[in-house]
Amino acid sequence: MKNTLGFIGGGNMGKAMIGGILESKIFAPENIMVSDLNTDLLNTIEENYGVKTTKDNNVLIKHSQIIVLAVKPHICDIVIKEIKDKIKEDAIIVSIAAGKSIEQIEENFNKDVKIVRVMPNTPALVGKGMSAISSNNKVSEVELEQIINIFESFGEVELVDEKLMDVVTGTSGSSPAYVYMFIEAIADGAVLEGMPRDKVYKMAAQAVLGAAQMVLTTGKHPGELKDMVCSPGGTTIEAVKTLEDKGFRSAVMEAVRECVKKSRELS
Ligand SMILES: NC(=O)C1=CN([C@@H]2O[C@H](COP(=O)(O)OP(=O)(O)OC[C@H]3O[C@@H](n4cnc5c(N)ncnc54)[C@H](O)[C@@H]3O)[C@@H](O)[C@H]2O)C=CC1
Ligand SMILES: O=C(O)[C@@H]1CCC=N1
The missing domain is CATH 1.10.3730.10 (ProC C-terminal domain-like)
Incomplete structure (x- = not known):
């Protein structure tokens, strides 16, 4: 389970991050899994990146220690409802959803969960990303370092106060x-x-x-x-x-x- 990374959502931002991560080689393709509802997209991702894929978000959470929520903000609620009962205690949830606060995500899970909120951008694909990071108090320093390392593998990282995250979206995300x-x-x-x-x-x-x-x-x-x-x-x-x-x-x-x-x- 250690050093396994899962992406729920393999759309534009998910693919940009996967491309950047594989290029930097901090994760081997076999330690990355992507889940999405779109079978054609999953086939293309598997072909292009050699990572594992599934249509079942619960298969993904079983396989992954770090779980990136890379779906549209309103889909996050649906996905969390689907996975919350099966999420492992040591799992780290990384949300990249615009406008979705840590508090909202905590409420959706309705239990103690390690949450990191990140606003990345698509230049991640070419190793020139800019990501801003905040986390809740369940995330240890070592775990936060682990997440920072992932985002630094495809660009620059700034730790920010969560209340500035919406401004980050306008500055570097969009x-x-x-x-x-x-x-x-x-x-x-x-x-x-x-x-x-x-x-x-x-x-x-x-x-x-x-x-x-x-x-x-x-x-x-x-x-x-x-x-x-x-x-x-x-x-x-x-x-x-x-x-x-x-x-x-x-x-x-x-x-x-x-x-x-x-x-x-x-x-
Ligand atoms: N596109 C960008 O430049 C950036 C996007 N973001 C955030 O990243 C998130 C994803 O954005 P995009 O990649 O642009 O969207 P997208 O629409 O390209 O990708 C979302 C993917 O989620 C999949 N999906 C929908 N429902 C699902 C479900 N129930 N289970 C699993 N997968 C499901 C869709 O099939 C799609 O492939 C959003 O929350 C957005 O705010 C953050 C920073 C930059
Ligand atoms: O347009 C959006 O909502 C996402 C968030 C940042 C960039 N794209």
């Missing part, structure tokens, strides 16, 4: 979607100006990747890094002025706020 839209928009602008489409996504994505790396590596304020690109009277400041005129920053801030609001509503 933001890859905004960034893909930004990349797509830069690329469309380039196509508008005559660049072949087969070159634009690499150019735009590499610029975003490099800029993000500059923030992380230099530790400089993003505004200072932006100023380093803007030559006086040059090209960039024209683009920056247009973005300001069109409300770019305000639009992004509002988007984050709406995302956080929705996450709060889910709980």
Whole structure:
């Protein structure tokens, strides 16, 4: 039972985590099991990753010491109802559901259960994930370390106060979607100006990747890094002025706020 990891739900986030974990080799495929209602999906997962699969969530909990709830928030309640009586005492429940509080999950189980709440993101698949973690007081330091190690195997981890989890959703959980839209928009602008489409996504994505790396590596304020690109009277400041005129920053801030609001509503 030790060092066995189970995913209830093999959708977008489940698959991203499994891909990242296998790439880092901290779990062998035979020590990972996925349960899902979708047989085609399970077949694809088994084929692509070599992990075990089942349609029965109770088979999964028998096989797994660490159980990741990777289903939609409203499905968590259904799944917990199904597994709660058979859950083992030393099992650790890891919920990645947006907006689902530790307290709600405890109430659903209606008994002492070790619960870790995490907000990861899909770049986990390529080892560049960002995960925020909180846990309840049933989880020991050693167990928490074990969970942190899993999430660190595919990216960065921050321990956060649970009350900030909804804000994390708007900041790193959902933001890859905004960034893909930004990349797509830069690329469309380039196509508008005559660049072949087969070159634009690499150019735009590499610029975003490099800029993000500059923030992380230099530790400089993003505004200072932006100023380093803007030559006086040059090209960039024209683009920056247009973005300001069109409300770019305000639009992004509002988007984050709406995302956080929705996450709060889910709980
Ligand atoms: N997609 C993302 O970028 C992120 C998602 N999350 C959280 O991860 C969770 C899953 O999200 P996604 O992977 O995007 O959703 P998804 O819809 O891609 O995957 C959910 C999977 O759960 C399966 N499922 C439904 N009912 C089930 C049941 N009773 N038993 C077993 N499996 C069942 C579905 O067939 C589906 O494959 C959500 O709670 C979400 O808030 C967290 C961070 C990022
Ligand atoms: O859209 C969602 O609800 C999930 C949570 C964070 C990213 N995707």
